[in-house]
Amino acid sequence: MPFKGVRPVKSSALRAVILSLVLVFGPTACLSSDAPNLAAEDLIEPTDFAGAYFASAFPYDPSDNETGTLDAQVEAIGERSYRITFVEGERKDAPVLLRMLKLNDGRLLGVFTDPDPAKGALYTIVSQASNGGWVFRNVEFNPERRDRTLRDALTRHGASAVDFDDAHDEIKGSLTAANLRALFSDPDFAGALTMEHGFRLSPKTPAVTTNALD
Numbered sequence: 291m292p293f294k295g296v297r298p299v300k301s302s303a304l305r306a307v308i309l310s311l312v313l314v315f316g317p318t319a320c321l322s323s324d325a326p327n328l329a330a331e332d333l334i335e336p337t338d339f340a341g342a343y344f345a346s347a348f349p350y351d352p353s354d355n356e357t358g359t360l361d362a363q364v365e366a367i368g369e370r371s372y373r374i375t376f377v378e379g380e381r382k383d384a385p386v387l388l389r390m391l392k393l394n395d396g397r398l399l400g401v402f403t404d405p406d407p408a409k410g411a412l413y414t415i416v417s418q419a420s421n422g423g424w425v426f427r428n429v430e431f432n433p434e435r436r437d438r439t440l441r442d443a444l445t446r447h448g449a450s451a452v453d454f455d456d457a458h459d460e461i462k463g464s465l466t467a468a469n470l471r472a473l474f475s476d477p478d479f480a481g482a483l484t485m486e487h488g489f490r491l492s493p494k495t496p497a498v499t500t501n502a503l504d
Contacts, residue, residue, distance in 0.1 A: 320487075321429045322412045323449075323461035325403050332467035333370035334390045334398060338422065340366045343491035345376060362491055364388075373405075390416060391467055394475045400426055410460075415485055423492040427485035431459050435482035443478035 345362040361377040367387075375385040384405075391399045400414040414426040431440065436454040444452045447470075450463035465473070473479050 320412060320458045321431065321461070322410050322458055324464050325408065325411045326401060326465040326467070326470060328389055328391065328401065328467055330369040330371075332391055334392050335366070335370040336390065336398075336418070339372065339424070340364050342494045343423070344494065345489055345491055347487075347489045349486065364491070391470060394471050397474075399470060399474065414488060419490070419492075421493065423490055425488065425490050427488040430484050430487070431482050432484045439478050440482045443476045443482075444473070447473040447476060447479075 341364055343362040343364065344359040346359050363375045363377065365373045365375075367373050370389065372388045373385045374388055387403045387405055389401045389403075391401065393399050398416040400416040402412045402414065403410065413429040415429060417425045417427075419425060431454070433456075436459070441452055444461060448463055448465045449461045452462065453460045
């Protein structure tokens with residue numbers, strides 16, 4: 291069963307993810323960048339992450355009358371990387387790639403890219419639910435915090451430039467794992483974030499997993 295009270299991820303939004311790498315799962319801005327330079331040794335491979343899921347977006351929108359969910363298939367493809375394919379009925383969308391990096395405070399940063407990394411990346415904070423599902427919270431900037439302080443924090447940690455926009459905010463420059471860890475630890479950056487929107491992967495066969503991020 292999909293999560294109760296959570297609106298489904300719309301296929302149109304998922305196609306926008308694939309085509310533009312904005313990964314907009316709702317009417318919200320999100321943070322993208324040039325594809326970061328991540329080696330396999332920088333990444334985390336959670337236990338039992340690969341598998342079959344239902345995909346559903348949050349927060350719940352009572353004006354949304356759609357009742358279905360999309361299927362999501364997560365495959366481990368080596369080098370601590372995953373391929374996620376969303377399926378609606380007989381229609382299968384082009385896959386997106388996911389890599390995960392542990393931040394200095396222990397949280398897990400999800401880095402989504404197109405199979406062609408030249409097209410850029412998008413960031414989410416990832417956590418595991420008690421039923422073995424996974425929650426992906428879009429990393430967004432509070433519109434009131436898009437200021438010089440935030441811009442300076444980004445350039446301190448490897449960004450060559452940043453474009454602020456209502457649709458999505460974009461970091462220029464190829465960041466490294468060290469850049470990303472330092473950036474998310476910087477209070478001038480962390481204090482500008484909001485993560486109210488995102489999506490869940492709910493397992494088709496729920497199972498409790500321990501030590502998922504070891």
